[in-house]
Amino acid sequence: MNFQNNLEFAKSLDAQDELQHYKNEFHFPQHNNKNVIYFTGNSLGLQPKSTKKYVDDVMNDWANMAVEGHFYSEKPWWDYHERFCEPLSKIVGAKPSEVGVMNTLTVNLHLLFVSFYQPKGIRYKILCEEKAFPSDQYLLQSQVKFHGYDPSDAIVEIKRREGELTTRPEDILAKIEELGDELALVFIGGVNYYTGQVFDMKTITAAGHKAGAIVGWDLAHAAGNIELNLHDWQVDFAAWCSYKYMNSGPGNASGYFVHEKHHTNKDLNRFAGWYGHNKERRFLMEPNFDAVEGANGWQVSNLPVLSLAPYLASAEMFAKVGMEKLIKKRNLITAYLEFILHEIDKEIDGTEFEVITPSNQNERGCQLSVYLHGQGKELFTYLMQNGVITDWREPNVIRLAPVPLYTSFEDMYNFGQILKQGILNK
Incomplete structure (x- = not known):
């Protein structure tokens, strides 16, 4: 698929996503009265509303x-x-x-x-x-x-x-x-x-x-x-x-x-x-x-x-x-996130970060680990303060997990824009 780094394209992917409605089945932390972009399901998954x-x-x-x-x-x-x-x-x-x-x-x-x-x-x-x-x-x-x-x-x-x-x-x-x-x-x-x-x-x-x-x-x-x-x-x-x-x-x-x-x-x-x-x-x-x-x-x-x-x-x-549907969306949304990361890197100067998770879909799940070049924990802090919940691992890796049950393609696009702003603001 030929991805595009714009909001309309991201929304078009969401419109085709047969699992999109499951996002409404989970409780989200709030940032400025909006759902956060939640990338830490590889650490603690969100609470399903049915749990109670x-x-x-x-x-x-x-x-x-x-x-x-x-x-x-x-x-x-x-x-x-x-x-x-x-x-x-x-x-x-x-x-x-x-x-x-x-x-x-x-x-x-x-x-x-x-x-x-x-x-x-x-x-x-x-x-x-x-x-x-x-x-x-x-x-x-x-x-x-x-x-x-x-x-x-x-x-x-x-x-x-x-x-x-x-x-x-x-x-x-x-x-x-x-x-x-x-x-x-x-x-x-x-x-x-x-x-x-x-x-x-x-x-x-x-x-x-x-x-x-x-x-x-x-x-x-x-x-x-x-x-x-x-x-x-x-x-x-x-x-x-x-x-x-x-x-x-x-x-x-x-x-x-x-x-x-x-x-x-x-x-x-x-x-x-x-x-x-x-x-x-x-x-x-x-x-x-x-x-x-x-x-x-x-x-x-x-x-x-x-x-x-x-x-x-x-x-x-x-x-x-069913795992088959989850894996199908996982592959697509993780690939789109990887595309967004590379696009943002090119828009800046191409040296800001490196995806260290294998690009081969057979060698990865829904986590992308991003090695930050020339960036410190300040970027991680900026993301957290702007509604992106992600994970920091020493010395300078952020882990991003677009869990297919409750992340959207629009989330991936919006994350890219926040990430870009965080790097430009340093």
Whole structure:
């Protein structure tokens, strides 16, 4: 498509957008009595207007039924989590029996590592990407220390080449082959939080398995953003937060995936709890653990239903829209934002900023990371003060995520004009 950097063209794209009306289904912060341009859905998604009803339903059932709400509310609490299996399976490309929701992201990853990081002999190393999100770095360090290894030896980072800002796929595959029999686990973020680069999960997973390793993914920036086929790719395990692209609220519950090939493996360690026990016999209070078959067998504690309610509101919205439509708009609106950025750069002097996210649509989601040349945090502050909510990462990167559910093409044009003015005003 031949894009144009003008308001009329942006409005014409909005008029053709079959998801345009979903923008009205969300609450926006206000700036001068107008909706802000919101680019930080990769950090915290906006609140769907339907969320309040889902939470109020639980509150009303608690008020009116008390403990009986576990069994007699419209959505009984004791199996509330099972309502996520179908919609989440479509979002991540899994069977309903392979997904569940509990706890928060890093807690779930630690629980999954109990099962899937089992170092033995020379096979103890973990491969991860350079500049992984800090919580993943801390997770890996503590896990290898727990097993008695030195993180500087047991954790191997795939380095970016000198002068390059993204990781070359061939370097990941080469490192997997190099580590060979020493490799216990490949664990990478499906989308790098800093650059927005999407990794080839299918190819990397196959390479890890060929080397005899387990392969797991942190999908915090991937779930609800990119196409995933975890079952077909034979991914061993994965987990994701729900508060970014899936709009469930700050710090909310995490989804997780365990491939069905592991569901009946009695040799896997796991930290057991009451809610992972045989559902039909749970209230017999038996002394020995009998895991639910499927991902729900990794459940541990009683359900945080008040936390799950906002997530369910969003998950059901995703089920209604479908990932295919979201990805179609994501590709178009992200491409238009990239075009706007380049146009504004040319209108100034062509040296003000650089998009470091890959231009190939297969290697990115809806995030564009922009490296500011000759600009400091003042530009970020200017944007924030003029109704553009974006994200700053040191040393001088702003991250822009045009989430397809609630950003418009007109937003992209207006952002370009504000950005241009901010640079000219410095």
